[in-house]
Amino acid sequence: MENEIVHEIFQQFEGKFPPTDQEIPIKQTIMFFCNNKISKVFCATAFDYLAGLNTQQFNQSRLFVYLNHFEQVSSRIINHLLQIREKNVFHRYDFGETENLIKYNSKTAPKYPxxxxxxxxxxxxxxxxxxxxxxxxxxxxxxxxxxxxxxxxxxxxxxxxxxxxxxxxxxxxxxxxxxxxxxxxxxxxxxxxxxx
Known part of the structure; x- marks a missing residue:
């Protein structure tokens, strides 16, 4: 079910995340999702679910206050977390082999030492x-x-x-x-x- 939810969210961006080659502030993406008439109902629950469901601690009436804390979070941070989760290795951001060679002098992103x-x-x-x-x-x-x-x-x-x-x-x-x-x-x- 979790993969289906993520897939549905990414479909909003025609299968690409981030939607362009540039970094997109996460706040804009979440605000789009939370202001959508269809998904607005599920926004607070999804917000909490992604971190580990605990509705007793989540004050849904303050959702937009919480969202303002994501002003500086970019899609690259989300991508980095997904890379770490996929590889099960705590490493620096993986730009791809070519860019990694330029940034790290290595085809792969180095592990944190x-x-x-x-x-x-x-x-x-x-x-x-x-x-x-x-x-x-x-x-x-x-x-x-x-x-x-x-x-x-x-x-x-x-x-x-x-x-x-x-x-x-x-x-x-x-x-x-x-x-x-x-x-x-x-x-x-x-x-x-x-x-x-």
Whole structure:
């Protein structure tokens, strides 16, 4: 079913995404989809579904406020996420063999070098229902960052998804309180106005 939905969305662009060779701001694409009479009804649900369905945390009445946060997100970022998902490798953007040779001096896009991460006090925060950074993806990241993760915090809400970290109705209780308390504990400084 997920592939059928994606296929239907891409059909709006005659099978091409992005619709031209130039980068198209994602906000324009989403606004087109959400303002369409037929698809408007499904927009909020689709928005939430793409990140991991959790309608309890998604305030549908604020959809257009949320959309304004996507002003700087381009179709290239979406394409990059799709490339990573397809190859199951965390790598730089793949421009194709010819352009890769120019940009990276390699026919393939290089993998991100985890070995170059020298900081060993990483706080890793993840959700169990995240369709973009899935629990399996996070598990692979944990293995690659072995010995460098200082705190590994998994949101207790089993439905917590990728967008809930930013837009979740209970963001303070599930994530932001932990972040503020961790900063206070290890910096020795009190943060203003985070306590209820």
């Amino acid at each position: 985890y070995s170059r991460i020298i900081f060993n006090k990483i706080v890793l925060i993840s959700g169990l229902n995240d369709a973009i950074a899935s629990p399996d993806d996070v598990h692979q990241l944990r293995k690659k960052l072995s010995g460098k993760i200082f705190i590994d915090y998994i949101v207790k809400n089993p439905k917590w998804n990728h967008l809930d970290f930013i837009f979740g109705k209970n963001g303070y209780e599930n994530v932001n309180k932990f972040i503020a308390e961790t900063i206070e504990k290890y910096s020795g400084k009190k943060l203003i106005n985070h306590h209820n």
